[in-house]
Amino acid sequence: MTTMLPRTARTGAALIGSARARNTLTTGQLAVGLAELGVRPGMVLHVQASLRALGWVTGGAAGVADTLLDALGGAGTLVAYTANPENSATSRIHKNAIAGLSPAQVxxxxxxxxPYDPASTRCSPTMGALSEEIRTRPGAVRSSH
Structure with missing residues (x-):
């Protein structure tokens, strides 16, 4: 079941604001916040999150991933963006990197x-620690695109 959360939930404003005020967030507080935002077992949840924006979270990226997976339960699906545009000949990052190079330099x-390997190629550092944590979880599936 795919559910669209309210706009404030989609932005995570409630969690981010409270975390910044305290500058620490326990996984228990995160679980409560996710429930308040409408995250329920069985959902498909696409997460793009900055640990820096959340503040210090107990357990770091692993603690956040565990809490997200617990909130979704065994029937839920956690989706994260795991791109690596530095390793793509069509990305803006690539095009900027080769701008001004001679054909031989390109x-x-x-x-x-x-080469890209969905099982072993790390996420771009620009995707953040949480995306890499989710990518490396047992049972994680990553596309070849």
Missing amino acids: TAYLDRMP
Whole structure:
């Protein structure tokens, strides 16, 4: 079941605001906040989160991932963006990196680009620690795109 949460829930404003005020957030507080935002077992939840915006969370990225998965239960699905645009010949990051290079330099740059493997290629650092944590969880599935 896919449910659209209210706009304030989708932005996580309630959690972020309270976390910034305290600058720490326990996984128990996170679980309560997720329930208040409308996260329920069996949902499909797409998460894009900044641990820095949440503040210090007990357990770090692993604690947040555990709490999200617990909130969704065994029938739920947790989705996270796990891209690595640095490793894509079509991304804006790539296009900026090769801007002004000669054809030979572009070829050399592409030759050094590691191949993409959904099972082992890390998320871009720009995706954050939570996305990488979710990507490496047992049972995680990542597309080849």
